[in-house]
Amino acid sequence: MKKYLLLLFTVLSFANVMAQKNTDVSFQLQGIVNIPTYDSTNRMIYLTYQSKGQAVLDSTVIKNNKFHFKSTADVDVRATL
Numbered sequence: 001m002k003k004y005l006l007l008l009f010t011v012l013s014f015a016n017v018m019a020q021k022n023t024d025v026s027f028q029l030q031g032i033v034n035i036p037t038y039d040s041t042n043r044m045i046y047l048t049y050q051s052k053g054q055a056v057l058d059s060t061v062i063k064n065n066k067f068h069f070k071s072t073a074d075v076d077v078r079a080t081l
Contacts, residue, residue, distance in 0.1 A: 024072040049079040
């Protein structure tokens with residue numbers, strides 16, 4: 001019984017260490033927005049997300065009503081555009 005209990009604690013400890021590993025993955029986000037053609041000024045779009053546990057604010061210029069983000073972020077992350 002003690003042998004099984006020790007094995008269980010060892011497995012759970014290893015799983016806990018694996019869960020705390022902060023892994024980033026690369027991502028790309030592309031989109032199209034509807035901006036009137038008479039408004040030809042350079043518009044910016046902003047994206048906030050988490051990378052390595054820190055909040056990141058990224059921006060890009062909207063060109064021809066299209067935008068593109070490319071970076072890395074935490075595996076499970078909430079982002080706001």
